[in-house]
Amino acid sequence: MSSELVQVKDLNVTFTKKHGFLKHHSDETKAVNNVNLSVKEGETLGIVGESGCGKSTLARTLLTLQKPTSGTVLFKGKDIFQYTHAEKHKFRKDVQMIFQDPFSSLNPRMSVGEIIAAPLKAFGYPKEAIKKNVRTLMDLVGIDPKYANRLPHEFSGGQCQRIGIARAIALKPKLIVCDEPVSALDVSIQAQIINLLKDLQKEFNLTYLFISHDLSVVKNIADRIAVIYLGQVKELASNESFFTHPSHPYTNKLLSVIPIPDPKTAKTRTWTFVKEDQPSLITHSSGCAFYPRCPIAQDYCKTHDPELTQLAEHHDVSCFYPMNQET
Amino acid sequence: MLEVNHLKAYIDSSNGLVKAVDDVSFSIKRGETIGIVGESGSGKSVLAQSLMQLNPSPPVFYPQGEILFEGKDLLKKSTKELCALRGNELAMIFQDPLSSLNPIFKVGRQLIEAIQSHKKIAHKQAEAQALQLLSDVGIHQPQQCMKSYPHELSGGMRQRIVIAMALSGEPKLLIADEPTTALDVTIQAQILGLLKQIQLKYKTAIIIITHDLGIVAKLADRILVMYSGKIVEEGTAEDIFYQTAMPYTWSLLRAIPSLKLTRHDRLMSIPGQPPNLVSPPAGCNFSPRCPFATPQCMDTEPELTTAGDHHKKACLLTAQAFEESKHRFEQKQPEEV
Amino acid sequence: MLKKRIWIAAGILIVLLLASVTSSWWLPHSPTHIEATQRLHGISAHNWFGTDHFGRDVFARTIAAAKVSFFIGMAVAFIATVLGTLVGLVSGYYRKVDFIIMRIIDGMMAFPALLLALALVAALGGSMTNIIIALTFANFPQMTRVIRSAVLKVKQLQFIEAAVTTGTGPFTILFRYVLPNVSSPIIVQATFTFAKAILAEAALSFLGLGISPSIPTWGNMLQEAQEYITIAPWLSIFPGIAIVITVLSLNILGDGLRDLLDPHRTKTMQPLKRKTQLKRAKTESTKQEVI
Numbered sequence: 001m002s003s004e005l006v007q008v009k010d011l012n013v014t015f016t017k018k019h020g021f022l023k024h025h026s027d028e029t030k031a032v033n034n035v036n037l038s039v040k041e042g043e044t045l046g047i048v049g050e051s052g053c054g055k056s057t058l059a060r061t062l063l064t065l066q067k068p069t070s071g072t073v074l075f076k077g078k079d080i081f082q083y084t085h086a087e088k089h090k091f092r093k094d095v096q097m098i099f100q101d102p103f104s105s106l107n108p109r110m111s112v113g114e115i116i117a118a119p120l121k122a123f124g125y126p127k128e129a130i131k132k133n134v135r136t137l138m139d140l141v142g143i144d145p146k147y148a149n150r151l152p153h154e155f156s157g158g159q160c161q162r163i164g165i166a167r168a169i170a171l172k173p174k175l176i177v178c179d180e181p182v183s184a185l186d187v188s189i190q191a192q193i194i195n196l197l198k199d200l201q202k203e204f205n206l207t208y209l210f211i212s213h214d215l216s217v218v219k220n221i222a223d224r225i226a227v228i229y230l231g232q233v234k235e236l237a238s239n240e241s242f243f244t245h246p247s248h249p250y251t252n253k254l255l256s257v258i259p260i261p262d263p264k265t266a267k268t269r270t271w272t273f274v275k276e277d278q279p280s281l282i283t284h285s286s287g288c289a290f291y292p293r294c295p296i297a298q299d300y301c302k303t304h305d306p307e308l309t310q311l312a313e314h315h316d317v318s319c320f321y322p323m324n325q326e327t
Numbered sequence: 328m329l330e331v332n333h334l335k336a337y338i339d340s341s342n343g344l345v346k347a348v349d350d351v352s353f354s355i356k357r358g359e360t361i362g363i364v365g366e367s368g369s370g371k372s373v374l375a376q377s378l379m380q381l382n383p384s385p386p387v388f389y390p391q392g393e394i395l396f397e398g399k400d401l402l403k404k405s406t407k408e409l410c411a412l413r414g415n416e417l418a419m420i421f422q423d424p425l426s427s428l429n430p431i432f433k434v435g436r437q438l439i440e441a442i443q444s445h446k447k448i449a450h451k452q453a454e455a456q457a458l459q460l461l462s463d464v465g466i467h468q469p470q471q472c473m474k475s476y477p478h479e480l481s482g483g484m485r486q487r488i489v490i491a492m493a494l495s496g497e498p499k500l501l502i503a504d505e506p507t508t509a510l511d512v513t514i515q516a517q518i519l520g521l522l523k524q525i526q527l528k529y530k531t532a533i534i535i536i537t538h539d540l541g542i543v544a545k546l547a548d549r550i551l552v553m554y555s556g557k558i559v560e561e562g563t564a565e566d567i568f569y570q571t572a573m574p575y576t577w578s579l580l581r582a583i584p585s586l587k588l589t590r591h592d593r594l595m596s597i598p599g600q601p602p603n604l605v606s607p608p609a610g611c612n613f614s615p616r617c618p619f620a621t622p623q624c625m626d627t628e629p630e631l632t633t634a635g636d637h638h639k640k641a642c643l644l645t646a647q648a649f650e651e652s653k654h655r656f657e658q659k660q661p662e663e664v
Numbered sequence: 665m666l667k668k669r670i671w672i673a674a675g676i677l678i679v680l681l682l683a684s685v686t687s688s689w690w691l692p693h694s695p696t697h698i699e700a701t702q703r704l705h706g707i708s709a710h711n712w713f714g715t716d717h718f719g720r721d722v723f724a725r726t727i728a729a730a731k732v733s734f735f736i737g738m739a740v741a742f743i744a745t746v747l748g749t750l751v752g753l754v755s756g757y758y759r760k761v762d763f764i765i766m767r768i769i770d771g772m773m774a775f776p777a778l779l780l781a782l783a784l785v786a787a788l789g790g791s792m793t794n795i796i797i798a799l800t801f802a803n804f805p806q807m808t809r810v811i812r813s814a815v816l817k818v819k820q821l822q823f824i825e826a827a828v829t830t831g832t833g834p835f836t837i838l839f840r841y842v843l844p845n846v847s848s849p850i851i852v853q854a855t856f857t858f859a860k861a862i863l864a865e866a867a868l869s870f871l872g873l874g875i876s877p878s879i880p881t882w883g884n885m886l887q888e889a890q891e892y893i894t895i896a897p898w899l900s901i902f903p904g905i906a907i908v909i910t911v912l913s914l915n916i917l918g919d920g921l922r923d924l925l926d927p928h929r930t931k932t933m934q935p936l937k938r939k940t941q942l943k944r945a946k947t948e949s950t951k952q953e954v955i
Contacts, residue, residue: 050511051482063829092831105822109844119830156600157367167830186366186538191582191596198593213511220584220594241588257516259541261583263564266545 003176005207006039006062011071011085013057013231031057032068033231033289036308039175044201045210046222046239048215048254054231055211059177062209063097064088075175080263093123096168100180102160106152112138112163113148119170137166141196162196169200177209182217194221215258219243224314227251228291247311247322250290288319296321328532329378329500330354334392336370336377339385343605347445349556350391352631357499360526362547362564364540364579368601370556371536375504378534380409384521396500414443418498424485428477434488435473438495445496459479460491463528465521483514490521494529501525503535507542517548534571540583544568549637552576555602555612558631562638572640573647574620575613611643619644619652670920673913680910684730695728695880704896714898714900716888725880726902732792733910734861739796740861744804745854749843751804752811757819757838766812769805777802778864785873792875795868799861810853814846821845848922855918859911866907882907885904 013032013062018025031054039045049055053299060066062073074080075091082092096119099105106115120130138145141162143155152160161181168176178197182190182307198221200206212218218225225242227235227250235248246252260266288294288301301320311325336348355361366370377384378394380401391534394401395530396416401409413419429437438457439450448456454473461469464487477485486506493501503522507515519542526533535546543550543564550567552560552575560573571577580597588594599616602608608615614624624643634640644652687695693711699719706714713722755765772780784798818824819842827837862882866884868874868892869883880901891900 048515065828066823089831092829095829097826097829099822099826101822105826106821107841107845109847110840118827118832122831122833122836158600164826167826171830186601187540187579188366188597189583189600190584190599191594194584194594195596214584215512216584216586219586220588220592221592222590243586253513255586257512258586259512259515259519259539259545261540261544261568261580261585263544263568266541269545300844 003041004038005041005076006209007074007077008035008037008058008062009072009074011035011058011061011073012069013054013061013066014069015032028292030054030231032061035071035231035233035234036224037226037236039207039209041174041204041207042201043223044210046218046225047209047211048211048213048218048225049228053228055228056179057178057231058228059097059209059211062177063095064091072201093171094174096171096173096176098161098168098176098178098181100166102157102164102184103152105164106160108152111149111151112143115152115163116148116166116170119167123171133170137170140169140200141166142192156189157185158192161185161189161193165193165196165200168195169204169206172204175205175209177211178212180213181210183212183214190217197221215254219325225253227254232289232318233308233316234290234318236308236316241312241315245315245324247313247315247317247324248290248319249294249296249321249323252323253293253295290319296323328355328357328397329397331378332393333396334374334377334394335390336373336382336387337390338373338387340605345604346370346556346607347387347604348377350375351553351556351558353532353551353558353561355500355532357532358526358530359545359549360535361538362543362550363534363553363624364538364543364550365536366601368555368604369553370604371553372504374417374553375502375534375536378500379413379417379500380404381419395523406510414441414493414498415496416498417500417502418496420486420492420493420501420503421508422491422508424482424489424509425477427489428485430477432476434475434477434480438488438492441492441495456495460494461488461615463494463525464488464491465517471539481514482510483517486510486514486518486523490518490525490574494525497529498531500532503533505537506535507535508539515542517536522546540580552579555607556604557612558640559613559641560634560639561631562635566635566638570635570638572634572638572646573642574617574644574649574652577653578616578618611641618656619649666920666923669916670773670924672791673916673920676909676913677917680730680906681734684727684734687724687727687731691721691724691727693724695720695724696878697721704892706896707898709880713902714896716885716899717892722885722898722902725885726882726906729880729882729885729903730906730910732875732879733865733907736796736799736865737858737862737914740799740803741858743796743800744807744857745850747800748804748807748853749811749846749850751813752808752931753838753846755808756815757834757842762812765808769808772801772805773809777806777860778867781864781868782871782873785868790875791870795865795874799864802864803857803860806851806855810849811846812919814849815842818842818845848925852918852922855914855921859914862907862910862914872948882942908933 001008011032012034015029015031017027017029027249035058037045047055057066068081073081075095080091116134116137117130120133124135134148135145138148143159143162143166152163155163181197181290182193185193194217197208201208210218210222219239222239224236224238226233227248235242235251246255252307286305287303288306291297291301294301298321304320306318306320308316311317311322331354332352334348334351338345338347351374353361363371363374373382373387377389389402396412404412435457438460439453442453442456449485457473458469461472466472466484466487472480472484480488507518510518522533523546525531535543537543546580547564549561549563551558552573554575560567560576568580571580578595578597582597584594597616602612610616610625610627611629613618617624621643627643629641629643631639631641634646642649697720699715702711702715702719703717704715705711711721711723716722729819749936751765755762781798781802784801788794788798824837824841827841840914865874865881866883866886870887872887874883875881885903886900892899
């Protein structure tokens with residue numbers, strides 16, 4: 001049984017935006033709202049949600065790039081926000097990130113070799129070892145080491161993403177947070193990167209936190225999937241259970257709108273002729289966050305906020321009226 | 328209605344001549360939807376902009392070809408004639424709805440101005456029409472929406488307004504360039520539904536340009552697959568998806584992370600990078616990445632030839648050879664479990 | 665095209681500087697030699713730019729003055745750039761000190777730069793060092809502002825965050841990641857400051873608050889020339905032209921360097937001439953028609 005590498009407990013991140021003359025009004029946005037999650041060693045946890053649902057904030061918080069309003073994040077059992085300076089440095093070695101935009105995540109003034117060497121340098125590796133490592137890493141991600149002296153802009157998007165991956169695995173981390181790593185890439189390149197990530201996981205026993213808006217990508221890579229809506233985890237299930245018994249109405253909605261690359265199935269689906277969605281709610285006073293958009297909402301949902309509860313084995317959902325239950 | 332014959336659009340860039348659109352021909356009938364699918368850099372956006380004559384010239388120029396709209400060549404029209412056509416007969420929707428609206432004017436004013444630029448009608452009438460358009464594109468409170476600035480609205484709302492503006496001249500042809508790429512999937516489904524609804528109501532022909540095969544599978548009657556400035560396969564949606572006759576389309580379909588696959592399936596990836604349009608590879612442009620390429624492919628450029636009733640492909644392999652290669656390929660690489 | 669522009673501008677500046685530095689060896693006349701019989705002579709083969717009201721050779725003076733102007737310009741540009749870059753980097757990167765630094769800079773910028781320099785020179789006296797101090801002080805707030813805004817822009821790019829997550833220290837981030845990416849505004853601003861300092865020195869000297877009148881500078885020459893503008897216009901025209909050429913060259917150099925230093929400029933391929941491109945496109949299309 002694999003142990004839990006990361007545990008997120010009651011995490012809240014709230015942004016306060018002041019506005020008005022004298023800044024006397026303030027809006028609160030709960031980007032991360034009471035999130036409880038755990039990531040086991042060696043697994044891939046997929047996090048799915050629409051833009052603005054707080055999935056990127058969650059990722060940034062896990063990397064201590066964002067301070068939480070309340071709650072804790074335990075890495076190997078220790079709170080990452082209580083770290084001493086030395087522990088924090090060690091943590092930087094264990095947790096790495098792969099970014100969405102392959103171009104802006106690489107320093108345009110550094111050569112590709114220097115970019116990949118940067119984390120090794122930061123941890124004081126000797127010069128010879130760095131050189132050797134960079135070459136191996138470049139080979140590993142499928143970039144010819146003879147291009148080490150080139151600048152990032154001479155590479156295509158997919159190649160830049162490979163360079164970003166090489167940098168992320170340079171320190172042999174335990175956990176890699178992938179923030180939409182393939183959404184800026186073309187379909188043919190997407191597949192290359194997904195396959196590369198899977199291969200590297202097998203080879204180095206990596207743990208991934210894979211953030212994406214694309215359920216079909218997540219289905220292909222994740223062991224477990226969490227659906228996030230307005231900062232809350234709405235459904236959390238193993239890959240198999242998630243797609244065979246999608247229980248939350250929001251999950252069902254997401255699944256029903258994925259464009260299917262198959263004309264027969266696609267054309268049997270009805271068109272969504274719905275009117276526009278309600279504008280995003282900055283503060284919802286009470287009740288389920290999904291209530292205004294929910295097709296099966298009851299009056300009860302308006303006043304009561306559901307909690308994430310276990311529905312079946314490896315399947316938690318936060319809804320009073322879950323659909324498609326396992327029998 | 329619209330006919331494109333042997334169109335070439337080249338870009339004069341500092342790196343050399345970019346053959347963004349290279350000998351493309353197709354036509355579209357009234358009320359039809361055509362999907363143009365391609366990866367970034369395949370020239371699909373330049374093609375769309377050529378149809379509207381929106382490409383800045385220079386650097387873009389057209390060494391060959393014609394774009395016949397209702398029998399008249401758009402390439403030969405004066406700026407004044409083009410202005411009269413744009414918006415009235417031809418309209419375009421762009422990828423980013425925020426940058427296609429003017430941020431300093433209210434939505435209502437922009438919409439009314441768009442209507443008045445097509446028809447000489449009083450402000451009151453134009454306003455009534457604007458309200459009607461907004462409710463046509465599925466906006467709940469058109470009155471309130473008219474009074475908002477673009478930044479106050481969500482991405483989906485903005486795209487609806489952009490569509491309303493495009494519809495204001497009741498165009499015969501609507502060109503949508505990646506209309507949903509910047510939007511969430513739930514909103515994307517709504518916008519696509521809206522486009523379909525509009526087509527049924529106004530009998531508009533739609534050209535939808537996208538990199539997402541899932542979108543065209545649902546929306547398009549016919550699909551053109553573009554690769555490095557050329558059309559490599561053309562056919563009905565069923566032809567493209569079920570009777571694929573061309574290795575690029577075939578690889579692309581297998582590279583999509585579809586919901587049908589499980590996490591243990593390995594996606595088929597297309598090796599290498601899309602070709603450089605300044606100095607494309609010799610022979611078939613796809614040959615360096617093609618799993619079935621023969622020595623012949625490396626030096627002979629394939630032409631678009633018939634592969635079925637309305638189905639065309641640009642590939643040197645015969646249908647039989649293609650089937651055999653596919654078969655061999657699948658045996659060689661059994662699905663990983 | 666771009667390279668040509670830079671080379672021309674740099675060439676003019678270098679020739680002017682070299683001519684000025686070596687002037688004591690090759691000039692036919694001494695810039696300070698007074699020839700009482702040759703007062704206010706026009707342009708001639710003997711005095712190329714004419715002579716001034718003391719009979720001194722204007723050509724010799726114009727060339728010799730370049731030395732002073734260049735020295736002041738370079739010194740001011742260098743000190744203001746180093747200072748402005750350091751303060752701008754710190755201010756842009758560390759939000760905590762930013763507020764305080766920026767309010768001080770705002771206060772300094774509330775004075776017109778030239779007026780500030782004028783007041784300082786009036787208070788400190790008109791030596792070369794004081795002029796350099798005064799002009800540095802007048803020019804560095806703007807430098808700081810420009811660098812700070814460039815830093816703010818670079819700071820939110822993802823590669824900075826990527827560097828943080830790979831354990832890179834703040835010092836390395838500031839000098840290896842941020843600084844190289846703000847180098848183009850720094851260089852542009854430095855050349856503009858150079859040009860501005862030359863102009864400001866001329867203006868200060870023109871107002872009589874500059875370097876002592878015994879040393880030829882363009883500003884001093886203009887100041888002395890104003891009395892004779894109607895009868896001896898060459899006195900003001902030639903130093904004026906020298907200022908214009910120098911400042912123009914500096915501005916062109918600054919603009920050119922900015923474009924040249926852009927990492928996205930590809931160095932590998934040279935653009936073809938438009939005509940050759942069209943020709944190629946045409947021959948290709950005819951080729952295909954034949955086939």
